[in-house]
Amino acid sequence: MFRDETGRLTAALVRALGDFDLAEELVQEALLEAVEHWPKEGIPDKPGAWLLTTARRKAIDQFRRQARYREKLALLEGASMRDDTAEGDDRLRLIFTCCHPALSREAQVALTLRAVAGLTTIEIARAFITSEATIAQRIVRAKRKIVEARIPYRVPAERDMGERLEEVLAVLYLMFNEGYLATAGERASRRDLAEDAVWLAGLMVRLMPEEPEALGLLALMRLHLARADSRFDVEGNLVLLQDQDRSKWDRERIATALVVLQGAAALRRSGPYQLQAAIAACHAEARSWEATDWQQIVALYDVLLELMPSPIVQLNRAIAHRYLEGAASALPEVDALQEVLDDYYLFHATRAELLRDLGRVAESRAALARALELTANPAERTLLQRRLG
Amino acid sequence: MKYVLLFGETKERAKQWESMPEAQRQAAYAPINQWFEKYGNKITGGHELQPERTATTVKFNNGRPVVTDGPFIEGKESIGGYAEVTVADLDEAIEMAKGWPTGGLVEVRPVVDRGEPQR
Incomplete structure (x- = not known):
């Protein structure tokens, strides 16, 4: 919350003490005190000066104990569990x-x-x-x-x-x-x-290891990131999941994500992030697009819809449905979302695909044109333009 | 810490409330009374307000007071009443607001603290 002051304060202390590590630690301690006191007592007029005074006091305390400092450090390491908990709570x-x-x-x-x-x-x-x-x-x-x-x-x-x-x-x-x-x-x-978000999700998991949805979110992020490198071709064009080079997927990252997801499942409290991660896991585990377990994916979407009845989830379910049962049976499911998703480009892009599969070329092109009107993202526009031909 | 809870209603609902038969209105008050009872030791003031049609606004044109009919907040909602509460922090005030039984809106505003001794 007080990062602004932190940089300056750190610099001043590093200069004074000549010890970057110690300076950093003192700043952190001063910040923690500020976080304790300021919400109760109000932010002081000169927060930087307040932090500096606090950090200085901490430094003097440390120097006083300098003689036995290293000894104490060793002791601290032994007692790290308790300190971690206190730090974690903060x-x-x-x-x-x-x-x-x-x-x-x-x-x-x-x-x-x-x-x-x-x-x-x-x-x-x-x-x-x-x-x-x-x-x-x-x-x-x-x-x-x-x-x-x-x-x-x-x-x-x-x-x-x-x-x-x-x-x-x-x-x-x-x-x-x-x-x-x-x-x-x-x-x-x-x-x-x-x-940054993955780091923060990892922090949440460390601080709240019994929360399955935190684990679910971490797994979901890792599964997405494992495929990040194959999402764009050399020219920076977007590559769809079905066309991605699966040999570029980060198998190690996928494996760790699956372990995290299993850990979440073991806590036996399902939730939207775990389900989305499970769907992403189905894709990540399929050796090819053709080998995708659509039945499983549709079933997961059905459970997700119960927890999170959003039109976007419904659209995604319809897309999975298409690969399981074909365009003719998926189209009515998509069309039913017309009213709520009329301003969403993926709704029209999806409709365009289904209509093309069904040989309704003119309608398909009209839907593509509508999709193109609705997105400003350059990579997505290129993709849609290519389809329009 | 003192907060004021402002109870809002959509104008439509305020009208419905007014046109209710007396017996029905009495029944509708029951959960509201329960709410005031439940938080009795935290509520330090407040009132239900007469409907918006009773409101008069005084504004100033170049420093000259001008009296006009109606409320000064223009919008879909109107304020139906307020309660002053003394609680530890915002979370506690929010907790009270979440229990407000009318289905209307509740705005939670801290009052300015001039450093008077707290209760």
């Missing part, structure tokens, strides 16, 4: 505060990236192709709301946990998609938010 508190539902989704994302993942404001701005001032303002507003409306700094109570965890995971998945769906050209100049 980080969880931080995550849940950053992702509090009283903050806008945009603010949750920016705050989490800065306070938890340690990105600078500039890095966040670049990742979202927006100005540094916009992100900075978003963060300032969010911090102000945390203090003024007294958003508590704590891990939610048991009865709110389900809802609040869902909020955190939604923030991380949005972050992931922002990075993952960026086109190859954009990727070169953008920070890889997908990797």
Whole structure:
């Protein structure tokens, strides 16, 4: 939350102490104290000076004990379990505060990236192709709301946990998609938010190992990333799943994702992320497009629809249905979504494919043209234009 | 920490409420009364407000007061009442708002703290 001050403070301490590691540690300690005190007492007028004073005090404490310092360090390592738990609790508190539902989704994302993942404001701005001032303002507003409306700094109570965890995971998945769906050209100049999101999901899993949906989200992200390299050809054009070179898939990453997913399943509380990961796993495990287990995928979509009855999930189910039963039987399922998904380009792109399969060429071309109107993503536009011929 | 919960209704629902037969309205009040009872020790003030049609707004044109008919919030919703609550933090205030039984909206706003001793 206070990354702005962190860089300057770290630099000042590194200069004074000549020890980068120690300086970093002191800054972290000072930040943790700030996070404890500021929500209760308000942000001080000069937060940087406050942090510096606090960090200095910590340094002096450490130097006093210098004589037996190394000895104590060894002891600390032995007692690392307890320290990890305390540190873990602090980080969880931080995550849940950053992702509090009283903050806008945009603010949750920016705050989490800065306070938890340690990105600078500039890095966040670049990742979202927006100005540094916009992100900075978003963060300032969010911090102000945390203090003024007294958003508590704590891990939610048991009865709110389900809802609040869902909020955190939604923030991380949005972050992931922002990075993952960026086109190859954009990727070169953008920070890889997908990797940040995977790191954060991994952190959540470490801090809350008994939460199957956190595991599910981590597995889902890893399964997507395992295929990332084959999603674009050498010219940066989008390559669809059915045309991807499966030898380029990261088998090791897939294997670790499957282990994570099994760990989630063992906890016997199913959920949307686990189901989506299970669907992704079906694709990842199929040796070829033809070998895909569509029956299993349709069945998983049916369960997912019960938990998450969204039209997008319905559309995806219809697409899987097409490969199981054919275009003629999938088309009515797609057409039924016309009203809700009329502004969604993939709805029209999907319809175009089905109509083409059924030999209804003119209607297919009209649907493709409509899809093209609805997307600005250059990679997707190229793909659609190629189909239009 | 003090918050004010502003209870909003869509104008349509506010009208429905008004046109209810007395017996039905009494019945509809029961869950609301229960809510006030449940949180009685946290509620430090508040009122139900007369319908929006009773509202009068005073605004200032170049510093001159001008009295007009109607509320100053223009929109689909209107404020039907408010409660002042004293709780530990926003989560507790949100918890109360989530239990509000009318199906209307609840806006949660912290009041300005001038540093008076807290209850």
